[in-house]
Amino acid sequence: LGLLYVVLFGISFWVVRRLRRQVRRNAYLAEHDALTDIGVGPATKAVMTKLVPVSLAGLADKAGAVDLIGATLDLTVSTQAKLGPITIHRTGELMFVRDGGTWKILGFKLAVERDGAGLGPATSTPSGSTKP
Numbered sequence: 449l450g451l452l453y454v455v456l457f458g459i460s461f462w463v464v465r466r467l468r469r470q471v472r473r474n475a476y477l478a479e480h481d482a483l484t485d486i487g488v489g490p491a492t493k494a495v496m497t498k499l500v501p502v503s504l505a506g507l508a509d510k511a512g513a514v515d516l517i518g519a520t521l522d523l524t525v526s527t528q529a530k531l532g533p534i535t536i537h538r539t540g541e542l543m544f545v546r547d548g549g550t551w552k553i554l555g556f557k558l559a560v561e562r563d564g565a566g567l568g569p570a571t572s573t574p575s576g577s578t579k580p
Contacts, residue, residue, distance in 0.1 A: 485536060489566060493528040517544040517551070521558075532565025 500522035507516040518541060525536045540558035544551045 485560075485562075488534060488536070488562065489529040489531065491527040491534075492530055495525060495527040497526075498524045513546075515546050516554070518542070519544070529564075529566030531567075534562065534564040534566040537561045537563075 503520045505518045506514040508514045521538060521540050521542070523538045525538075527534055538558060538560050540556060542556045543554040545554040
């Protein structure tokens with residue numbers, strides 16, 4: 449009976465370690481995949497990009513100093529990979545706030561759509577951040 453407990457403890461310990469590792473990996477991918485295209489193969493031909501002009505909106509205080517800026521993005525990237533064509537379309541908003549003499553990202557919302565024969569099964573990744 450004691451041996452059974454030792455074996456069960458060992459299996460439980462191993463499963464918990466694997467689950468923790470997978471949770472950390474999923475958390476990392478949720479924040480980074482929308483930005484870095486993890487899992488997308490390298491381009492084998494020219495990369496074509498189309499960026500719609502970035503729209504900026506700012507809020508100023510009574511003295512006229514701009515303290516908050518919002519920006520909207522719309523970027524499409526097309527290329528050819530080993531398995532076929534790939535199109536990646538990113539849209540979203542960014543909020544910047546003045547912190548002393550620098551601007552910092554206050555929050556963002558970014559959606560990525562991937563399409564084409566050169567991709568695997570996952571094609572969309574939403575990601576975002578809000579002020580705590």
